[in-house]
Amino acid sequence: MTKDNIFMKASNIKKVYAHSMGQLEILRGVNLEIKEGEALAILGSSGAGKSTLLQIMGTLDRPTSGELVCDGRDLLVMDDEELSKFRNAEMGFVFQFHHLLSEFSAIENVMIPCRVAGENPKLAQEKAMNLLEFMGLADRAHHYPNELSGGELQRIAIARALVRSPKILFADEPTGNLDSQTSLKIQDLFFQLKQEMKLAIVVVTHDLAFAKRFPKVYQMKDGQWVHP
Amino acid sequence: MRSFIKPSVAWISWRLLLSRKTLFGGTAPLALLGLILGVAALVVSMAVMSGFESSLQQAMTDVSGHVQVVKRSKIQDDWLELESRIKKLEPTLQGATRFVFVEGIMAHNGQISGILLEGIDSERVQGVLKLKSRVKFGSDDLSSKSEIPLALIGLGLAKKMNLAVGDTFNIVVPITENNGNSSLQRRIGKFKVQGVLEFGKYDWNERFVITGLTTAQQVAAIGDRYSGLLLRFQDASYARVAGFNLNSGLGSPYWVRDWRDSNENLFDAVSVERPAIFFVVSIIIFVAAFNISSTLFVNVVQRFKDIAILKTVGLSRKDVIQIFTFQGLFMGGLGLIGGFLLGFILCGLFNWAQGRLNLISGAVYRIDGISLNIRFFDTLAICLATMLICFIATLAPARRGGQLSPMEGLRND
Numbered sequence: 001m002t003k004d005n006i007f008m009k010a011s012n013i014k015k016v017y018a019h020s021m022g023q024l025e026i027l028r029g030v031n032l033e034i035k036e037g038e039a040l041a042i043l044g045s046s047g048a049g050k051s052t053l054l055q056i057m058g059t060l061d062r063p064t065s066g067e068l069v070c071d072g073r074d075l076l077v078m079d080d081e082e083l084s085k086f087r088n089a090e091m092g093f094v095f096q097f098h099h100l101l102s103e104f105s106a107i108e109n110v111m112i113p114c115r116v117a118g119e120n121p122k123l124a125q126e127k128a129m130n131l132l133e134f135m136g137l138a139d140r141a142h143h144y145p146n147e148l149s150g151g152e153l154q155r156i157a158i159a160r161a162l163v164r165s166p167k168i169l170f171a172d173e174p175t176g177n178l179d180s181q182t183s184l185k186i187q188d189l190f191f192q193l194k195q196e197m198k199l200a201i202v203v204v205t206h207d208l209a210f211a212k213r214f215p216k217v218y219q220m221k222d223g224q225w226v227h228p
Numbered sequence: 229m230r231s232f233i234k235p236s237v238a239w240i241s242w243r244l245l246l247s248r249k250t251l252f253g254g255t256a257p258l259a260l261l262g263l264i265l266g267v268a269a270l271v272v273s274m275a276v277m278s279g280f281e282s283s284l285q286q287a288m289t290d291v292s293g294h295v296q297v298v299k300r301s302k303i304q305d306d307w308l309e310l311e312s313r314i315k316k317l318e319p320t321l322q323g324a325t326r327f328v329f330v331e332g333i334m335a336h337n338g339q340i341s342g343i344l345l346e347g348i349d350s351e352r353v354q355g356v357l358k359l360k361s362r363v364k365f366g367s368d369d370l371s372s373k374s375e376i377p378l379a380l381i382g383l384g385l386a387k388k389m390n391l392a393v394g395d396t397f398n399i400v401v402p403i404t405e406n407n408g409n410s411s412l413q414r415r416i417g418k419f420k421v422q423g424v425l426e427f428g429k430y431d432w433n434e435r436f437v438i439t440g441l442t443t444a445q446q447v448a449a450i451g452d453r454y455s456g457l458l459l460r461f462q463d464a465s466y467a468r469v470a471g472f473n474l475n476s477g478l479g480s481p482y483w484v485r486d487w488r489d490s491n492e493n494l495f496d497a498v499s500v501e502r503p504a505i506f507f508v509v510s511i512i513i514f515v516a517a518f519n520i521s522s523t524l525f526v527n528v529v530q531r532f533k534d535i536a537i538l539k540t541v542g543l544s545r546k547d548v549i550q551i552f553t554f555q556g557l558f559m560g561g562l563g564l565i566g567g568f569l570l571g572f573i574l575c576g577l578f579n580w581a582q583g584r585l586n587l588i589s590g591a592v593y594r595i596d597g598i599s600l601n602i603r604f605f606d607t608l609a610i611c612l613a614t615m616l617i618c619f620i621a622t623l624a625p626a627r628r629g630g631q632l633s634p635m636e637g638l639r640n641d
Binding site: 084095108115 | 235236635
């Protein structure tokens with residue numbers, strides 16, 4: 001951690017795709033600093049590059065150029081094994097779709113990151129159950145994804161993202177696939193989690209109302225920030 | 229020591245495997261069936277090859293001992309002295325018995341058949357030959373008291389001459405004289421069937437008659453002369469070495485041959501054919517393994533999203549490769565177990581059918597039946613070959629899964 005409590009810093013991030021008609025610039029030298037426990041939203045229309053930025057910051061994709069430092073470590077020099085461990089320990093992800101594994105029950109889906117980290121299966125199950133209780137889903141722990149509603153599935157996906165107590169949570173349109181009532185509940189859950197777990201949250205959304213609830217909102221257009 | 233696969237990866241792999249998408253759906257059951265058939269074919273073919281070899285070996289050693297020392301000429305020697313010379317040369321000798329061979333003609337109820345009469349020392353034969361295990365009817369006891377000399381005959385000869393235990397028959401032996409004429413004299417011996425034996429070799433079953441040594445010597449009018457000694461050692465596989473040592477130790481008056489010598493070509497053919505057949509039948513396993521490979525490829529493609537999400541929660545490229553390799557190897561193992569089970573069932577059916585349908589023609593194959601034998605070495609070779617082929621077949625789909633970037637999988641929404 002730096003003196004300014006900057007947990008993650010992305011500098012001059014560029015992402016260019018080779019295209020039959022030439023080169024397609026998705027990100028044009030984006031900079032972003034995220035402080036410890038900070039919550040921010042990234043707004044933008046489709047194709048603005050906000051999801052690509054989130055994926056690069058979450059090490060799910062690599063930039064064409066730029067620097068990415070998290071918790072004092074240069075993420076772009078890490079190999080696959082190191083990055084996987086880092087993701088498992090420090091980062092959580094929530095997507096528009098829940099992406100739960102259909103062969104695993106709710107509690108098993110939540111405990112997967114703990115098992116991947118090599119935690120004792122019993123302890124992992126205990127942690128997963130505590131989180132499901134916190135989410136109000138204890139009675140759904142042994143249900144399979146096809147037996148759960150959209151809101152429940154998304155809450156389980158959030159529990160899976162948080163079970164390893166990450167320092168940062170990346171969410172890409174986490175309410176994009178939910179009805180307005182369930183969406184509000186999930187939004188509330190994010191802010192409750194931020195308070196209780198002191199984790200940094202980066203949310204990419206189309207939803208202006210959701211974005212406005214964040215203390216810091218960035219807007220992106222054509223692969224760069226739109227300055228107010 | 230690090231294990232091949234992390235427990236967590238094995239857990240995920242196992243759970244993903246036992247789903248409709250993987251093991252119980254799509255082409256997986258068919259791919260598995262192909263592998264089962266391939267392994268079963270390999271098991272049966274190896275069992276037949278080994279069974280043929282061991283049946284022939286068993287017949288040879290049961291009926292003619294491990295090594296035969298045959299006198300080249302009509303030399304007069306003391307057989308006990310010969311035995312002690314052999315014992316000195318080969319201390320692992322377990323038993324020795326004299327034998328005499330006499331060519332003759334069997335006559336019974338107006339039928340005749342050319343036979344080979346073997347006289348054996350009934351007091352010593354138990355330690356050298358294993359005739360008891362070959363008895364089909366009656367007994368192998370030639371030392372019982374009887375007015376008519378007792379004889380053991382082959383199953384084929386008994387059928388051909390319509391003989392049963394207790395029946396009597398005659399053997400006519402032509403005798404030449406050393407007077408320069410080519411005239412023949414005949415001697416006739418009457419025998420009673422004491423036992424009908426399955427000698428294990430077609431020509432023996434059709435021609436062999438065994439009786440006491442003295443009786444055979446009397447019928448052939450050769451006095452106390454004998455043809456040679458039948459020997460038994462601790463281990464049949466040692467017979468070749470022992471035979472070689474005795475050949476050089478005893479010198480030219482004796483001709484030494486082991487159980488393998490008289491069927492050298494057959495045994496050589498089996499040795500050469502075994503790896504060839506193994507390779508040819510393994511091609512079925514190759515084809516089946518590549519079916520498993522294509523099944524895994526489909527599975528990897530179907531699981532792009534699952535792989536992506538597993539990578540976001542911390543699974544590395546290597547872990548994903550291990551997930552699919554484990555699944556491929558598990559399917560290989562399942563195919564192996566199923567193949568062995570099916571192979572055993574087919575071997576059982578073969579054993580059942582060969583007794584009833586005369587599947588093995590003795591006139592062609594020299595033996596009338598094969599007791600199928602699955603050797604440990606063959607089992608090991610089949611297991612290793614199958615798992616190696618399956619492992620190779622899983623590499624490409626597993627690598628594809630490992631190389632998938634999380635974004636590639638999540639983009640497929």
